[in-house]
Amino acid sequence: MSTQDVLIRIQATPNPNAWKFVLDRPVLTEGKMTYTDPKEADQSILASSLFLVEGVRQVHFFQNVITVTHNFDADPEELQKEVCSVIQTRMPAHNPNVTVMDEKKMRRAGLSPELQQIEEILDHTVRPGLQGDGGDIEVVKYEENKLYVFYQGACGTCPSATSGTLMAIEGILRDQFNPTVEVIPV
Numbered sequence: 001m002s003t004q005d006v007l008i009r010i011q012a013t014p015n016p017n018a019w020k021f022v023l024d025r026p027v028l029t030e031g032k033m034t035y036t037d038p039k040e041a042d043q044s045i046l047a048s049s050l051f052l053v054e055g056v057r058q059v060h061f062f063q064n065v066i067t068v069t070h071n072f073d074a075d076p077e078e079l080q081k082e083v084c085s086v087i088q089t090r091m092p093a094h095n096p097n098v099t100v101m102d103e104k105k106m107r108r109a110g111l112s113p114e115l116q117q118i119e120e121i122l123d124h125t126v127r128p129g130l131q132g133d134g135g136d137i138e139v140v141k142y143e144e145n146k147l148y149v150f151y152q153g154a155c156g157t158c159p160s161a162t163s164g165t166l167m168a169i170e171g172i173l174r175d176q177f178n179p180t181v182e183v184i185p186v
Contacts, residue, residue, distance in 0.1 A: 026096040039128040046094040
């Protein structure tokens with residue numbers, strides 16, 4: 001993928017709370033993808049990074065266009081500036097040929113059934129909150145009823161990651177997966 005600056009043309013849409021960012025390269029080579037919240041975007045570095053921009057409510061990819069829907073009270077100039085910055089920095093790592101489902105299937109295909117179940121639970125319960133705070137959690141391994149996790153982003157240096165957040169994650173997994181599972185940060 002090219003490391004040259006992405007040429008971006010910003011266009012208004014009929015929705016006063018949405019902007020189109022037309023790029024000089026493909027965002028998706030086929031199909032379209034709409035992310036209505038951060039948890040849906042967790043497998044796309046570009047989409048998940050766009051959700052980190054304050055006020056972003058929805059992200060839509062189609063051909064060479066990214067449409068960003070934002071809160072009604074967002075500052076349009078600041079939002080446009082931040083979205084363009086995200087596009088410039090994340091587009092080189094974005095693969096327009098892979099769909100979200102393909103990415104998730106590839107990443108999880110080799111996992112044990114237990115790890116697949118754990119990942120699904122984390123996707124629906126834990127990751128949205130962590131990603132909303134600028135972080136995430138990666139499962140390192142699961143053995144002898146111990147789940148080893150690595151905090152990413154803002155979570156990596158957050159004091160609650162080893163206390164309240166850790167206890168909440170363990171409680172969710174004990175409730176939905178195994179009542180004796182232990183979660184250990186690495």
